Amino acid sequence: MSVPWSVTAAAWPSGQVPADPGGPWVPQAAGPGGSDCLVANDWICGAYLRTRSHELLDATVQHIGITVASVVLGLLIAFPLALLARRRRAVAGAVLGLTTVLYTIPSLAMFALLTPVFGVSVAVVVTGLVLYSLTILVRNILTGLDAVPAEVREAARGMGYGPVRMLFGVELPLALPALVAGIRIATVSTVAMTTIGSVVGFGGLGNLIASGLEGFFKAEVLTASVLCVLLAVAADLLLMTVQRLLTPWTRPRAGARPGGRRAPATKAVA
Amino acid sequence: MDALTGAWQWLTTAANWAGGKGVWHRLAEHVQISAVCLALSCLVALPVALWLGHIGKGGALAVNLSNVGRAVPTFAVLVLLTLGPLGSQGEWPTVLALVLFAIPPLLTNAYLGIREADRDAVEAARGMGMSGPQLLLHVELPLAYPLLMTGLRSAAVQIVATATLAAMAGGGGLGRIITAGFGNYDTAQVVAGAVLVAALALAVEGVMVAVDRLCDPMRGRRRAARSGRGSRARRGERDDHAMAVGGAA
Numbered sequence: 001m002s003v004p005w006s007v008t009a010a011a012w013p014s015g016q017v018p019a020d021p022g023g024p025w026v027p028q029a030a031g032p033g034g035s036d037c038l039v040a041n042d043w044i045c046g047a048y049l050r051t052r053s054h055e056l057l058d059a060t061v062q063h064i065g066i067t068v069a070s071v072v073l074g075l076l077i078a079f080p081l082a083l084l085a086r087r088r089r090a091v092a093g094a095v096l097g098l099t100t101v102l103y104t105i106p107s108l109a110m111f112a113l114l115t116p117v118f119g120v121s122v123a124v125v126v127t128g129l130v131l132y133s134l135t136i137l138v139r140n141i142l143t144g145l146d147a148v149p150a151e152v153r154e155a156a157r158g159m160g161y162g163p164v165r166m167l168f169g170v171e172l173p174l175a176l177p178a179l180v181a182g183i184r185i186a187t188v189s190t191v192a193m194t195t196i197g198s199v200v201g202f203g204g205l206g207n208l209i210a211s212g213l214e215g216f217f218k219a220e221v222l223t224a225s226v227l228c229v230l231l232a233v234a235a236d237l238l239l240m241t242v243q244r245l246l247t248p249w250t251r252p253r254a255g256a257r258p259g260g261r262r263a264p265a266t267k268a269v270a
Numbered sequence: 271m272d273a274l275t276g277a278w279q280w281l282t283t284a285a286n287w288a289g290g291k292g293v294w295h296r297l298a299e300h301v302q303i304s305a306v307c308l309a310l311s312c313l314v315a316l317p318v319a320l321w322l323g324h325i326g327k328g329g330a331l332a333v334n335l336s337n338v339g340r341a342v343p344t345f346a347v348l349v350l351l352t353l354g355p356l357g358s359q360g361e362w363p364t365v366l367a368l369v370l371f372a373i374p375p376l377l378t379n380a381y382l383g384i385r386e387a388d389r390d391a392v393e394a395a396r397g398m399g400m401s402g403p404q405l406l407l408h409v410e411l412p413l414a415y416p417l418l419m420t421g422l423r424s425a426a427v428q429i430v431a432t433a434t435l436a437a438m439a440g441g442g443g444l445g446r447i448i449t450a451g452f453g454n455y456d457t458a459q460v461v462a463g464a465v466l467v468a469a470l471a472l473a474v475e476g477v478m479v480a481v482d483r484l485c486d487p488m489r490g491r492r493r494a495a496r497s498g499r500g501s502r503a504r505r506g507e508r509d510d511h512a513m514a515v516g517g518a519a
Contacts (some may be wrong), residue, residue: 112464116273
């Protein structure tokens with residue numbers, strides 16, 4: 001991988017700067033007007049960023065759209081599945097077994113298997129990613145609900161909480177750290193896996209990686225790849241912040257109460 | 271249904287199995303590169319993980335490695351390596367990508383396995399006068415076995431999945447059947463290729479589970495330990511975590 005010119009040049013004693021096929025090194029080479037990098041097919045190219053910014057933006061928007069749709073749909077399906085699995089252990093075995101099998105299937109094969117069902121459309125990618133996210137989400141929701149201390153449940157029942165109010169008022173808030181940990185893992189891996197959707201033309205930034213491969217366009221591939229990683233990191237940080245805001249009680253008393261409820265969250269993230 | 275009958279027809283046509291682009295050849299490519307890369311990544315990751323676990327350092331590295339591995343798109347790495355200087359070196363971009371993505375599950379699980387080996391047992395062994403290497407070989411390693419195998423299983427599944435993606439970056443393997451099918455708008459071939467890839471991935475998972483059972487140094491003894499100390503639950507959680515590391519390709 002190449003590095004910005006200033007760094008490379010600084011590493012060489014003056015006069016020994018290696019010859020650059022894209023032109024001699026000048027401090028402004030990467031600055032305004034430097035479309036040499038497009039000709040030289042450099043990995044890092046400011047001219048590419050400027051001239052194709054709309055393309056990058058479109059791809060990023062599609063990437064975010066696919067990721068958000070997949071994780072939200074996954075969550076909407078995983079939640080009732082987890083509740084059902086908690087009720088009946090037989091269902092739990094079936095759900096966990098099936099999602100594990102689905103998780104083993106490579107993503108390219110998954111998208112290929114879904115293509116005849118949905119045609120070449122964005123639904124192929126979203127469905128595939130939803131199926132993958134189910135594995136992580138169902139497990140983490142179950143772990144979170146299981147870790148709710150029995151005495152808390154007893155106390156709530158004693159205060160007259162019914163099953164629905166118990167779930168949304170007591171159990172879910174306490175399971176939130178584990179739930180968010182699951183959402184974080186699912187989101188980060190969904191961002192990465194969305195790129196493979198480029199096989200049906202709906203891969204967000206993956207489309208740019210694929211077209212960069214076809215045209216041997218290094219700047220396009222590297223830019224899209226870096227954006228993809230940044231997207232994953234940004235999503236992770238955003239979700240972490242949301243969790244902090246939603247569960248203020250886990251912060252100040254973290255050290256004071258070594259309760260079991262924080263354990264699943266940290267373990268799942270690890 | 272149309273696609274399924276088409277795929278069945280494709281799979282039962284002898285011509286599709288023979289030759290350089292046939293199933294047998296692609297399967298051989300896939301299995302060969304997967305096996306080589308699994309061996310290579312074990313050679314790289316396991317000594318480091320065992321050593322770090324034994325001396326009890328580098329926990330942050332071992333844990334963060336799997337988070338990083340999850341955030342980096344496999345496809346991007348394959349393409350970057352193909353366009354890079356390694357690109358002209360035949361299979362090397364694929365091999366390197368496969369090894370890179372197999373290291374996090376192997377390293378993280380092996381490290382955690384050694385770290386979480388029962389401290390009482392380790393202390394007792396030390397008290398009996400075992401040396402460092404003896405301790406590692408006879409106490410920590412057998413205790414770390416379940417997690418070690420979880421890591422190996424995730425890594426194997428990860429490698430098979432990534433090797434499929436290598437086809438998108440111009441490599442060989444069974445993924446080629448799928449990408450070629452997409453290229454020709456041949457849905458039957460796409461589905462047939464996907465069935466083959468899925469079958470291979472599930473077969474590898476099955477083989478790894480069987481190997482796990484057969485090689486378990488505590489076979490038959492672990493069950494008693496499990497019911498008593500809740501180590502089963504702990505292992506279940508790790509499985510979950512390792513899965514999340516594993517299949518993101």
